[in-house]
Amino acid sequence: MPVTTESSGAAGPDPYDVGELRANLRQADPGVLVAVLAQLTGDPAVADRFAPKITHVPDPPEQAGVTDPETAAQLVDEIVTALRTPRRADAVPADDLDLFARVAPVALGGEVGPEYLGLLLEQGGFQPSQPVLPRTAKLPAGFRVVIIGAGIAGITAALACADASIEYQIIERNDEVGGTWYTTRYPGIGVDTPSAYYSLSRDINGDWSSYYPQGAEYQAYLVSVADKNDLRKHTRFGTEVEALWWQERRRQWQIHSVGPDGTRDVSYANVVIPAAGYLNRPRWPELAGRETFSGISIHSAHWDPELDLTGKRVAIIGAGCTAVQIVDACVDQVAHLTVFQRQPHWVAPRRRASDDVPAYQRWLGTRLPYYANWIRLKSYWGTADNNYPVILHDPQWAAEHLSVSPANDVLLRMCLDYIDRVFGAGSELARKVTPDFAPYGKRIIRDPGGYYAALAREHVDVEAREPARVNQAGIVTADGRQIDLDVIIYATGYYLDFLSTVDIRGRDGKKLTDEWGDAPRAYRGGMVPGFPNMFISSAPNYSPGHGAGHNFGVEVMVHYVMECLQLMALRRATTVEVTQRAYEEYVADIDALMAGTVWCHTPSAHTYYRSGGGRIVTAFPYRLVDFWRDHRAPSEEDLELR
Incomplete structure (x- = not known):
C-alpha cells in the first residue's frame, strides 16, 4: 500500500520494494527531494545542508533542480532511511512556517517572498484553508x-x-x-x-x-x-x-x-x-442557410460520440481552444478539412516532447509523502504571479510595439517563432494565423502538439474569414467559392x-x-x-x-x-x-486596475472576457x-x- 503523510516515518514493514524506491528517487528533481526530506524528518537543517548543492536550470515554465551525483545519492539514502525511521519527538510539523520558508526556494527554484507562504502552504495541500474568524459560535439548527x-x-x-x-x-x-x-x-x-x-x-x-x-x-x-x-x-x-x-x-x-x-x-x-x-x-453563428445543409451539422458542446469523421469532408467554424483540440484530434481521420477562423489566436507551442507523465513521477506521486504536493506547487509557481507582468500595459512600450510591455513581448516573440518554424516566415499561412493584437488580448491557446502542423497538411485549408453562407451542399466562402462538405462542426463557443x-x-x-x-x-x-x-x-x-x-x-x-x-x-x-457603497468602491477599484491591463488595450481582440457593454467581466x-x-x-x- 502507498505511504501516506500520516504514516510517513513510522516503523514497520516496508510498504514497497526499496530497490524500486531508490530507482525512482534517482530520477526525481533533487530540489523537490530536499523539501520532501526536510518534511519527512521535521528537520529544518536539511535545507541548510543541501541548498548550497542544488542549482536550477530553466525547464519552462518551471525551474528544474540539478546537483552532483554524490549529493543525489545522499538524498536518496537519507529519504529511504527517513521512511523507515520513526520521527523524532522534537521534529517540527511538515507545515511549520519556518521549515516551509526554508525549503520552498530549493524546491521551486527561486526566491519565495514571505507574503506567499500562507498561500503556498494552502495551495500545496500541506494544510487546509485556515479559518480567520473565531469558531466560537454556530449557525442555528436547520440553517x-x-x-x-x-x-x-x-x-x-x-x-x-x-x-x-x-x-x-x-x-x-x-x-x-x-x-x-x-x-x-x-x-x-x-x-x-x-x-x-x-x-x-x-x-x-x-x-x-x-x-x-x-x-x-x-x-x-x-x-x-x-x-x-x-x-x-x-x-x-x-x-x-x-x-x-x-x-x-x-x-x-x-x-x-x-x-x-x-x-x-x-x-x-x-x-x-x-x-x-x-x-x-452554446452559441450558433448567424449564418444564412445554416438549416439547409443536407449533411451533418454539430456544435462542439453537443457532440455525438457515434459521429465518425473517417474519410469525410469536414469544415470547422472557429479557431479557439475547442477548435484547436478538435483539429489536432481528427486531422488524420478526415479526407479534407477546412478551418474557418474569424480571428486568429496566439498559440503557444507545447514545451515537452510528450505530454505523458513519466512513470517515476507517477510512482513517487502515489507513494512518497509530500512529493505530489511539491510537484503541484512547482506547476503553480511556474505560471502564477511570476507571469503577472505579462498582462500589464506599459504605455511607452505599447506606443511603439504590438506587445504591451517587454514581458508581454517575450511571449509574442515565442509565439511568432513558433509560427515561423511551422509555416515559414512571411508565408501565406503564417500571415493567416498571426494576430494583430498583443498576447493575452484574448485567451492564449496551448497547441496540444499537432494543431499548427495540421494546418500545414496538404488536405487542410485555412479560410481567414467567416463563411458567407451555408447551402445544401456545404459552405460558400466570403469570396464566393463553394466548398462541398459532409460535416460542419460549429466550435463557436458559448453565450x-x-x-x-x-x-x-x-x-x-x-x-x-x-x-x-x-x-x-x-x-x-x-x-x-x-x-x-x-x-x-x-x-x-x-x-x-x-x-x-x-x-x-x-x-x-x-x-x-x-x-x-x-x-x-x-x-x-x-x-x-x-452595502451599496462597498460594492461600488470594489467594482471601481477593479475597473481602475483593469485599465492598466492588456485586456483594455486590445480592442480589436474578439474575446468573451469583454461583455456587450465593453466591461472586462x-x-x-x-x-x-x-x-x-x-x-x-x-x-x-x-x-x-x-
Whole structure:
C-alpha cells in the first residue's frame, strides 16, 4: 500500500520494494527531494545542508533542480532511511512556517517572498484553508445552504459546508457530477491548465497520466472526489433551477426547480451559492442557410460520440481552444478539412516532447509523502504571479510595439517563432494565423502538439474569414467559392451567461438582470447589494487571467463564503449583504486596475472576457497573492448584517 503523510516515518514493514524506491528517487528533481526530506524528518537543517548543492536550470515554465551525483545519492539514502525511521519527538510539523520558508526556494527554484507562504502552504495541500474568524459560535439548527451546480465549484462549496457541519444540498441539472467535464465530449477535449495543479488542494492526484489530460480523465477525478466524500446523497440530479426569489418574511431564498420527470418543486434555503458557471449555452453563428445543409451539422458542446469523421469532408467554424483540440484530434481521420477562423489566436507551442507523465513521477506521486504536493506547487509557481507582468500595459512600450510591455513581448516573440518554424516566415499561412493584437488580448491557446502542423497538411485549408453562407451542399466562402462538405462542426463557443437564464429576484423583487444590464459586476464572494445571502461562485471578475486556474478562484471564494457564514453566526444574524457603497468602491477599484491591463488595450481582440457593454467581466486584474489575501476574512464595515 502507498505511504501516506500520516504514516510517513513510522516503523514497520516496508510498504514497497526499496530497490524500486531508490530507482525512482534517482530520477526525481533533487530540489523537490530536499523539501520532501526536510518534511519527512521535521528537520529544518536539511535545507541548510543541501541548498548550497542544488542549482536550477530553466525547464519552462518551471525551474528544474540539478546537483552532483554524490549529493543525489545522499538524498536518496537519507529519504529511504527517513521512511523507515520513526520521527523524532522534537521534529517540527511538515507545515511549520519556518521549515516551509526554508525549503520552498530549493524546491521551486527561486526566491519565495514571505507574503506567499500562507498561500503556498494552502495551495500545496500541506494544510487546509485556515479559518480567520473565531469558531466560537454556530449557525442555528436547520440553517441550510443550497448549491446550484456540481462541477468543481459546487463540489468545493459542498465540501466546505460539510467541513463546517452546515446542512447543504446540491441541485444539478445533469445526471452526474462534473459540470463542463461531464457534458462536453468532443474529440480531443482536454485540460489546458497543468494537471498537477488543476485539482483541489485538499485532494491532490499524484497519478495523472498526462501533464494535460483528456477530459475523461479529469471527469473521473471529479467523480472520485464526489464519491470519496459521499456527495451524491446530498445531490438532486436531473433538476433545473428556474428561479430564485428572496422571501423577506422568511429571510430565505425560495427555489423554483423542475425535476427529471418534469415535476415542479418549491424549496427554501437560508443561503444559495450559484455555481453553474457562465459558459453553458452554446452559441450558433448567424449564418444564412445554416438549416439547409443536407449533411451533418454539430456544435462542439453537443457532440455525438457515434459521429465518425473517417474519410469525410469536414469544415470547422472557429479557431479557439475547442477548435484547436478538435483539429489536432481528427486531422488524420478526415479526407479534407477546412478551418474557418474569424480571428486568429496566439498559440503557444507545447514545451515537452510528450505530454505523458513519466512513470517515476507517477510512482513517487502515489507513494512518497509530500512529493505530489511539491510537484503541484512547482506547476503553480511556474505560471502564477511570476507571469503577472505579462498582462500589464506599459504605455511607452505599447506606443511603439504590438506587445504591451517587454514581458508581454517575450511571449509574442515565442509565439511568432513558433509560427515561423511551422509555416515559414512571411508565408501565406503564417500571415493567416498571426494576430494583430498583443498576447493575452484574448485567451492564449496551448497547441496540444499537432494543431499548427495540421494546418500545414496538404488536405487542410485555412479560410481567414467567416463563411458567407451555408447551402445544401456545404459552405460558400466570403469570396464566393463553394466548398462541398459532409460535416460542419460549429466550435463557436458559448453565450456569456452570468445567471441570465435563471429568474433571480432579490429584495423588493429587484431582478439581478436589471442590476447588471450588459455589464455584470460583483463584490467579494460574488455578493450584490439587494441580494442577501447569495454568493455567486461564477461571479464576474473571479477568473485568474495570468496564471493558476479556475480551481484557485473557486477555493479562494469558497473560503471567503465560509468566513461570511461564520460572521453571521458570531453576530447572530439571519442575513448578510454587501452595502451599496462597498460594492461600488470594489467594482471601481477593479475597473481602475483593469485599465492598466492588456485586456483594455486590445480592442480589436474578439474575446468573451469583454461583455456587450465593453466591461472586462471574467478576469481579475490583481496578483494572485493579493486576491487570496483580500479574501481571507470579510470586512465587516462593508457588510450589512441583520
